[in-house]
Amino acid sequence: MRQSKMMRQRLVAIFLIGLLLLFSPVIALPDRPRLLFGLPLLFLYLFGVWSLLIAAMAWVVRGGGTNE
Amino acid sequence: MLSGPLVVVTSFLYLGLLFAIAYWADRRADTGRSVISNPTVYALSLAVYCTAWTYYGSVGRAAATGYGFLPIYLGPTLAATLWVFLLLKMVRISKSQRITSIADFISSRYGKSHLLGGLVTVIAVVGVLPYIALQLKAISSSFSILIHYPDVMLPGGAHTLPVWRDTAFYIALILAVFTILLGTRHLDASERHEGMVAAIAFESIVKLFALTAVGVFITFGLYDGFGDVVHQALQAGHLKTRLIPEGGANFWFSLSLLSALAVLMLPRQFQVAVVENSGENQLRRAIWLFPLYLLLINIFVLPIALAGQLEFAGMGVDADTYVLTLPIAHKQQWLALFSYLGGLSAATGMVIVETIALSTMVCNDLVMPGLLRRWRYRAPSMDLSVILLLVRRGAIFVVLMLGYSYFRLAGEAYALVAIGLISFAAVAQFAPAMIGGMYWRGGTRGGALAGLSAGFLVWIYTLLLPSFAKSGWLARDFLDLGPFGIALLKPQALFGLEGFDEITHCLFWSLTLNIGAYLIVSSIRAPNAEETTQATRFVDAMSINRPIAEGLWRGRAEVDDLISLTGRFLGEDRARESFAEYYAKERNIEDDAELPADGETVHFAETLLAGAIGSASARAMIASVVQEEPLGLDEVMDILDEASQIRAYSHELEQKSRELEAATAELKAANVKLLELDHLKDDFMSSVTHELRTPLTSIRAFSEILWEDPKIDLEERKRFLGIIVSETERLTRLVNQVLDLAKIESGHAVWTSSEVDLGDIIRQSIDASEQLIIDRGGRLKLDLPDAPAKVMADQDRLMQVMLNLLSNAAKFMAKESGRVEVHLKRQQNMYKVMVSDNGSGVPVKLQPVIFEKFRQGVEGSANPLGTGLGLPISREIIEHFGGRLSVKSTPEKGAIFSFVLPCINRGGAAPSNNPGQEAEA
Numbered sequence: 001m002r003q004s005k006m007m008r009q010r011l012v013a014i015f016l017i018g019l020l021l022l023f024s025p026v027i028a029l030p031d032r033p034r035l036l037f038g039l040p041l042l043f044l045y046l047f048g049v050w051s052l053l054i055a056a057m058a059w060v061v062r063g064g065g066t067n068e
Numbered sequence: 069m070l071s072g073p074l075v076v077v078t079s080f081l082y083l084g085l086l087f088a089i090a091y092w093a094d095r096r097a098d099t100g101r102s103v104i105s106n107p108t109v110y111a112l113s114l115a116v117y118c119t120a121w122t123y124y125g126s127v128g129r130a131a132a133t134g135y136g137f138l139p140i141y142l143g144p145t146l147a148a149t150l151w152v153f154l155l156l157k158m159v160r161i162s163k164s165q166r167i168t169s170i171a172d173f174i175s176s177r178y179g180k181s182h183l184l185g186g187l188v189t190v191i192a193v194v195g196v197l198p199y200i201a202l203q204l205k206a207i208s209s210s211f212s213i214l215i216h217y218p219d220v221m222l223p224g225g226a227h228t229l230p231v232w233r234d235t236a237f238y239i240a241l242i243l244a245v246f247t248i249l250l251g252t253r254h255l256d257a258s259e260r261h262e263g264m265v266a267a268i269a270f271e272s273i274v275k276l277f278a279l280t281a282v283g284v285f286i287t288f289g290l291y292d293g294f295g296d297v298v299h300q301a302l303q304a305g306h307l308k309t310r311l312i313p314e315g316g317a318n319f320w321f322s323l324s325l326l327s328a329l330a331v332l333m334l335p336r337q338f339q340v341a342v343v344e345n346s347g348e349n350q351l352r353r354a355i356w357l358f359p360l361y362l363l364l365i366n367i368f369v370l371p372i373a374l375a376g377q378l379e380f381a382g383m384g385v386d387a388d389t390y391v392l393t394l395p396i397a398h399k400q401q402w403l404a405l406f407s408y409l410g411g412l413s414a415a416t417g418m419v420i421v422e423t424i425a426l427s428t429m430v431c432n433d434l435v436m437p438g439l440l441r442r443w444r445y446r447a448p449s450m451d452l453s454v455i456l457l458l459v460r461r462g463a464i465f466v467v468l469m470l471g472y473s474y475f476r477l478a479g480e481a482y483a484l485v486a487i488g489l490i491s492f493a494a495v496a497q498f499a500p501a502m503i504g505g506m507y508w509r510g511g512t513r514g515g516a517l518a519g520l521s522a523g524f525l526v527w528i529y530t531l532l533l534p535s536f537a538k539s540g541w542l543a544r545d546f547l548d549l550g551p552f553g554i555a556l557l558k559p560q561a562l563f564g565l566e567g568f569d570e571i572t573h574c575l576f577w578s579l580t581l582n583i584g585a586y587l588i589v590s591s592i593r594a595p596n597a598e599e600t601t602q603a604t605r606f607v608d609a610m611s612i613n614r615p616i617a618e619g620l621w622r623g624r625a626e627v628d629d630l631i632s633l634t635g636r637f638l639g640e641d642r643a644r645e646s647f648a649e650y651y652a653k654e655r656n657i658e659d660d661a662e663l664p665a666d667g668e669t670v671h672f673a674e675t676l677l678a679g680a681i682g683s684a685s686a687r688a689m690i691a692s693v694v695q696e697e698p699l700g701l702d703e704v705m706d707i708l709d710e711a712s713q714i715r716a717y718s719h720e721l722e723q724k725s726r727e728l729e730a731a732t733a734e735l736k737a738a739n740v741k742l743l744e745l746d747h748l749k750d751d752f753m754s755s756v757t758h759e760l761r762t763p764l765t766s767i768r769a770f771s772e773i774l775w776e777d778p779k780i781d782l783e784e785r786k787r788f789l790g791i792i793v794s795e796t797e798r799l800t801r802l803v804n805q806v807l808d809l810a811k812i813e814s815g816h817a818v819w820t821s822s823e824v825d826l827g828d829i830i831r832q833s834i835d836a837s838e839q840l841i842i843d844r845g846g847r848l849k850l851d852l853p854d855a856p857a858k859v860m861a862d863q864d865r866l867m868q869v870m871l872n873l874l875s876n877a878a879k880f881m882a883k884e885s886g887r888v889e890v891h892l893k894r895q896q897n898m899y900k901v902m903v904s905d906n907g908s909g910v911p912v913k914l915q916p917v918i919f920e921k922f923r924q925g926v927e928g929s930a931n932p933l934g935t936g937l938g939l940p941i942s943r944e945i946i947e948h949f950g951g952r953l954s955v956k957s958t959p960e961k962g963a964i965f966s967f968v969l970p971c972i973n974r975g976g977a978a979p980s981n982n983p984g985q986e987a988e989a
Contacts (some may be wrong), residue, residue: 002150007152008152008153011149011150011152011355012149014149015146015149015150018146018149019146020143022142022146022324023320023321024393026319035298035302036373037295038294038295038296038297038298038299039294039295039298042135043135043370044137046138046142047363047367049838050142050145050359050363051143051363053146053149053359054145054356054359054360054363057148057149057355057356058356058357058361059358060358061152061352061353062352
């Protein structure tokens with residue numbers, strides 16, 4: 001019971017981080033015509049943030065870090 | 069070579085495979101080994117979200133806007149984090165009420181209203197038709213592109229052909245038949261379709277693999293990786309490096325919000341995510357696996373779009389077709405065929421689930437209410453479950469034909485993505501009534517009706533009618549100048565709101581009016597009895613375990629009537645089976661004759677029926693076979709209050725009983741401890757008396773000899789008296805030590821703590837016992853540091869410990885060439901004193917017990933060398949001053965007894981494990 005409460009809190013935290021990184025003025029930072037490793041910076045940023053969000057969600061719902 | 073017949077045959081083979089999978093999954097479900105209870109299958113079935121719109125349209129959108137295709141997937145990804153609240157609650161509500169569709173959900177929440185269910189159905193059908201049309205368009209154009217292989221030839225305006233020569237018409241017909249076979253095969257009108265879900269999950273795999281195959285071919289086959297595509301596109305000026313070049317951040321955000329809502333509100337998404345869900349724990353994996361699927365299917369979108377623009381620059385090839393035309397242009401016929409199959413799987417998956425969901429809604433919320441009204445006057449001429457099935461099949465057919473009509477009339481005007489977004493905006497109108505209804509008790513039927521109608525009308529006015537105008541059905545003046553030339557009412561700049569794209573504009577106005585009307589109309593009138601009951605069932609869904617049916621129904625009913633009513637829709641056997649299972653499991657009644665026709669039973673029958681015909685119709689049917697007395701709002705409120713009080717009480721009781729359990733466990737532990745102590749005391753008493761008896765016996769024996777034989781010579785007499793004196797001394801020592809230990813253990817010992825120098829104590833104790841060692845022929849070695857070793861302790865007590873250790877060492881050291889060594893050294897913030905000898909040592913198995921009372925390091929000795937209390941007392945003393953006494957010994961090489969005591973910190977006192985006693989002293 002307590003574990004799933006922690007899980008819900010962590011998911012909300014991920015939601016807020018996602019809002020910040022994708023839907024706030026923060027997105028203007030990588031939004032510039034530059035290439036990094038031969039790829040558009042914005043492309044790397046969007047897919048990078050996206051992957052990290054998914055990894056964090058998977059880690060949280062699979063019980064990562066809840067056995068302290 | 070690819071030819072028309074080959075493509076047709078492949079398509080049919082593919083559909084046949086789908087059907088086989090569905091058949092197999094149904095079979096497995098019947099034998100109790102369900103495939104769809106697997107959480108991965110559940111997550112894959114959610115990916116029906118990715119339709120032909122994703123498959124072909126994302127590339128088109130990427131070619132036009134750069135990153136504009138991403139919000140449609142980023143929104144659902146973020147929303148998935150909140151599914152543990154929203155989707156979990158939707159699933160729990162739907163399972164307990166046997167909700168069959170989103171229309172059923174909303175109508176059930178607001179008092180099982182036929183009117184509301186009908187309105188939601190109309191909105192869903194009208195809203196989703198363009199979306200179905202889009203799938204038909206995708207299949208037919210991909211088909212006609214593929215059969216022209218190896219030429220890249222785009223289909224001309226299909227609407228110029230007569231209907232019977234139009235491929236899309238036959239596709240719609242085939243899909244209708246296929247969906248009917250897949251979704252309404254059984255004469256069993258239950259709400260779930262296991263086979264269909266398995267087929268959809270399979271389709272999700274196919275479309276992901278197909279798009280990835282095309283992406284890999286283009287990126288790594290035609291080009292030299294991602295970087296190369298980007299480099300060449302950059303040189304040719306096709307690369308859009310900025311986020312949404314036109315429209316700005318509004319569109320980025322509103323599209324994400326729209327998608328986040330649509331991923332749960334679209335009829336097909338509600339169907340797979342909620343209705344077909346077979347276990348709440350499936351959500352946990354879907355929360356991350358579904359977003360991962362979205363990510364994977366989008367990785368190659370940008371490279372394909374860029375490659376297409378490079379390849380077909382200035383050739384007028386529609387970017388929506390790049391996924392297919394790029395393999396064709398490079399003569400990859402099998403890849404092109406696979407790509408076509410991927411698009412086919414994306415489109416058919418959507419069409420199948422969407423039409424099944426819509427047909428359930430049309431049947432339960434539009435057709436059934438009308439039929440029920442008719443049957444009130446005239447009994448139906450056919451078996452009801454057959455009628456249900458026919459209605460559903462008819463609805464599937466009609467929905468697909470309507471979709472085809474939309475395609476014929478408006479399909480050419482818009483790119484794929486624009487059509488899909490119109491549908492998204494329509495279903496977003498469900499959100500206020502739905503989410504509001506799950507968290508707010510105050511929403512009423514009137515409010516929901518007003519909100520939905522307002523939102524729907526605004527949607528028609530700002531999005532649907534303009535799409536007609538753009539297709540040429542309406543005069544463009546309507547769009548450009550406003551109706552009757554009133555500029556303030558221009559559909560896409562309503563009340564002068566300009567500067568937004570059409571989707572953001574529509575979303576803002578429709579949701580504003582929708583939410584506003586919902587809140588305002590709900591506030592005019594308090595919820596009535598029926599609405600209050602349902603509000604409680606929905607809002608409190610997460611805290612109620614048992615349906616609160618009892619008491620909420622009053623009237624007279626016959627169990628037989630209920631069974632035969634449900635039997636008319638579900639089939640006689642299944643109804644009897646369900647009832648039997650119910651009273652065995654839930655009510656613990658074995659004989660069906662004993663089943664009481666009370667509120668709970670009526671509620672069960674109603675829920676069972678709701679799974680087949682929807683909650684509003686089920687309510688009406690139940691009302692027709694039982695005599696009910698309507699409950700007033702006050703009564704309902706009382707019952708609900710009582711129910712929530714009972715819940716609170718039972719919660720309190722649970723907590724109390726948990727506390728009691730904890731207390732009982734503590735008491736039990738204390739009792740065990742007491743018994744143990746009692747046992748120890750008995751042991752101690754018997755040991756003490758035993759130890760006392762040994763010297764007493766010898767004193768008595770020698771005294772008796774002296775008493776009886778006065779003629780013993782002086783030497784003998786002296787020797788006997790010497791023994792008596794030493795035994796008496798031993799006795800005294802024993803009694804003193806017993807008293808000492810008892811005092812220490814009971815906490816009555818007198819301790820005086822002061823700063824003492826360990827070196828001094830060691831020297832003094834050696835002075836006192838050196839003679840003993842020398843007498844026994846041993847040597848003593850002393851190793852003390854120069855600096856004083858200050859500890860906080862009782863000088864006399866420490867002396868006692870040292871003397872005990874030294875006398876032990878003297879006793880046990882080797883007979884010849886005995887050695888005793890004393891070391892003192894500092895270890896971090898502790899002083900360590902070691903007393904070692906070179907005697908026979910302490911046997912390993914005795915090492916743990918020599919600190920216990922009356923245990924000695926020498927086993928089975930007839931004449932013990934000590935009292936067996938010295939070490940226990942020493943340990944008590946050392947531990948009192950926060951130290952530790954231990955032994956290390958290798959047999960035959962001697963023993964090292966050592967203790968540590970904490971140093972005095974600057975200005976601080978040595979820690980004591982029992983400060984209270986010092987105060988007492």
